[in-house]
Amino acid sequence: MVDKTREVRANQRLITERCFAVLVWIAGILGIFIPLYIITFITINGAPILSWAFLTLPPAGFPLGTGGGIGPAILGSLALITIGLSFSAPLSILAAIFSSQYCTSHNFLVFVRFFAEVLASVPSIIYGLFGYALLVVFFDLKISLLAGGITIAFMMTPVIFVGTHESFNLANKELQQAAISLGVSRLFYIRKVLLPKTLPSILTVIVLASMNAMGSAAPILLTGAIVNSIGEIRLDLPVMSLPSHIFYLVGEAVSFDHAFGTALVLVGVLIFGNMGVGWLKWRYIKNDG
Amino acid sequence: MPWNKNKNDVVFALLSGLVLLLVSGTSLFLIFFIVQSSFPELSDFINLWPRLTGESWSPLTNPPTFGIMHAWVSTLIITTISLTLAVPLGILVAVFTVEYAPRRLSLIAIQCTEILAGVPAVVYGFVGFVTLLPAIETLFDLPAGETLLAAGIILAVMILPYIAAIASSSLNSVSIETRIAGLANGVPKFYVLRKVVLKQSLTGIFAGTTLGLAKALGETLAVMMLAGNAVAVPKSVLDRGQPLTSLIATELGEAGVGSPIYEALFSAGATLMVLVISINFLFWKLKGRLSYNG
Numbered sequence: 198m199v200d201k202t203r204e205v206r207a208n209q210r211l212i213t214e215r216c217f218a219v220l221v222w223i224a225g226i227l228g229i230f231i232p233l234y235i236i237t238f239i240t241i242n243g244a245p246i247l248s249w250a251f252l253t254l255p256p257a258g259f260p261l262g263t264g265g266g267i268g269p270a271i272l273g274s275l276a277l278i279t280i281g282l283s284f285s286a287p288l289s290i291l292a293a294i295f296s297s298q299y300c301t302s303h304n305f306l307v308f309v310r311f312f313a314e315v316l317a318s319v320p321s322i323i324y325g326l327f328g329y330a331l332l333v334v335f336f337d338l339k340i341s342l343l344a345g346g347i348t349i350a351f352m353m354t355p356v357i358f359v360g361t362h363e364s365f366n367l368a369n370k371e372l373q374q375a376a377i378s379l380g381v382s383r384l385f386y387i388r389k390v391l392l393p394k395t396l397p398s399i400l401t402v403i404v405l406a407s408m409n410a411m412g413s414a415a416p417i418l419l420t421g422a423i424v425n426s427i428g429e430i431r432l433d434l435p436v437m438s439l440p441s442h443i444f445y446l447v448g449e450a451v452s453f454d455h456a457f458g459t460a461l462v463l464v465g466v467l468i469f470g471n472m473g474v475g476w477l478k479w480r481y482i483k484n485d486g
Numbered sequence: 487m488p489w490n491k492n493k494n495d496v497v498f499a500l501l502s503g504l505v506l507l508l509v510s511g512t513s514l515f516l517i518f519f520i521v522q523s524s525f526p527e528l529s530d531f532i533n534l535w536p537r538l539t540g541e542s543w544s545p546l547t548n549p550p551t552f553g554i555m556h557a558w559v560s561t562l563i564i565t566t567i568s569l570t571l572a573v574p575l576g577i578l579v580a581v582f583t584v585e586y587a588p589r590r591l592s593l594i595a596i597q598c599t600e601i602l603a604g605v606p607a608v609v610y611g612f613v614g615f616v617t618l619l620p621a622i623e624t625l626f627d628l629p630a631g632e633t634l635l636a637a638g639i640i641l642a643v644m645i646l647p648y649i650a651a652i653a654s655s656s657l658n659s660v661s662i663e664t665r666i667a668g669l670a671n672g673v674p675k676f677y678v679l680r681k682v683v684l685k686q687s688l689t690g691i692f693a694g695t696t697l698g699l700a701k702a703l704g705e706t707l708a709v710m711m712l713a714g715n716a717v718a719v720p721k722s723v724l725d726r727g728q729p730l731t732s733l734i735a736t737e738l739g740e741a742g743v744g745s746p747i748y749e750a751l752f753s754a755g756a757t758l759m760v761l762v763i764s765i766n767f768l769f770w771k772l773k774g775r776l777s778y779n780g
Contacts (some may be wrong), residue, residue, distance in 0.1 A: 225587055320703075382489060419735065
């Protein structure tokens with residue numbers, strides 16, 4: 198009698214164990230399947246339309262976007278990122294240098310870090326709202342490349358700041374004492390030791406921030422994007438961008454073929470960037486060891 | 487001072503300090519600006535409550551009404567759907583990669599979920615538009631598939647990698663000895679997992695959930711493409727809706743500066759921002775505890 202209940206209980210336990218394992222495997226396979234499905238889906242549907250002409254020509258046809266290509270959108274995305282980076286990268290790296298090298302107040306540092314991390318996670322639409330009200334309307338930049346680029350810079354700054362601050366702190370732990378004991382000045386240490394040493398991780402952060410900005414359409418839609426341009430890149434004119442172009446093609450049901458093609462280009466660039474970051478990290482680790 | 491000093495050094499310190507002040511000043515201004523624009527005068531603060539609870543958004547009627555209740559109800563429903571789907575799945579995926587999968591497969595799964603995090607929102611919206619909407623149309627026999635459910639499902643896929651990544655790193659931080667001790671005593675794997683490992687990594691799982699929540703609240707484009715952009719207060723998950731983010735993105739272009747609609751959109755933005763900032767505060771606290779435990 199006693200033996201029997203024990204056997205039943207053991208059986209039950211075995212069954213729960215098995216069920217849970219099956220559940221976990223299903224979840225795991227889903228976790229592999231969903232991304233692969235999305236990527237394959239885009240690739241299969243987007244590949245037929247890819248051609249040199251698609252990558253370089255402006256959109257054409259009626260309604261606009263049913264023919265031609267996405268040349269101006271690629272250029273526009275690149276221009277937005279470039280402007281965003283040229284504002285945010287120097288500023289946030291300088292700010293990170295100050296907080297990791299010169300600032301001595303612990304409380305202030307904790308506050309700045311918390312504040313930056315909060316800003317890094319503020320939804321991109323809020324940056325769009327801010328950029329629209331301040332840059333487009335108040336400073337009268339209109340919907341333009343410059344307004345879009347500065348909005349992007351606002352988004353990138355906290356991300357780059359947090360990333361570089363982290364890597365400066367790590368490098369400090371190893372190298373600062375040595376530098377002090379050799380009697381060099383701080384500026385020399387920063388220029389000749391700290392920056393070269395942390396270059397791979399600075400680049401990593403910059404690439405990550407750029408890819409993040411490249412994919413986000415919401416703020417650009419409000420501040421810098423237009424559905425069609427002939428590809429002229431000027432600071433005071435709006436530009437096309439890859440994500441906003443997809444949004445237009447799908448939202449107005451213009452052409453799904455072209456949307457697939459554009460999505461493939463965008464995702465391709467982002468995955469390529471991800472791989473680049475992986476390679477940088479790997480190099481960084483190798484150099485360290 | 488231990489450092490060898492020279493003049494350039496001081497100049498550089500001043501310069502970088504100024505830059506830090508400039509950057510943090512601008513950022514503080516951003517937060518202040520958004521909140522302030524939603525009620526330009528202090529007396530308008532009283533309008534905030536009726537605006538938040540107003541059921542009707544109709545800027546074109548006379549008199550116009552700017553209730554944004556439909557928006558935050560939509561946001562609430564979509565976020566709930568996405569968390570109910572993504573949190574259990576994310577935890578299970580994490581358990582899979584840490585405990586169950588062979589090493590190779592586990593690496594593949596981690597790589598795949600990382601890819602998921604790199605795909606931009608608009609692409610998710612598009613893929614959902616062509617795959618999910620027709621499926622929902624046939625499944626629930628609806629005239630159009632744009633529903634809160636569709637937006638919630640896609641959002642779940644979007645936040646899955648964040649939840650899975652944080653959950654698996656906190657599962658990893660539970661020491662191997664704990665597991666081995668359990669297994670050596672003949673306790674089944676699931677039992678050890680349930681009673682010991684998951685319990686110890688609860689903080690991490692919760693932190694992952696808060697991060698996912700913050701991401702879900704702020705997501706704009708994918709949700710906008712799938713939720714249908716209707717301004718009625720949604721009553722079920724199969725209704726159309728317009729979350730806070732979509733409301734802003736849709737209406738901002740037509741809002742004159744300083745007009746009531748402009749203020750209403752800013753109060754939508756401010757609500758969203760305050761929510762996300764408080765969630766992040768929670769996340770920050772939890773992360774502190776996390777690294778302390780690990």
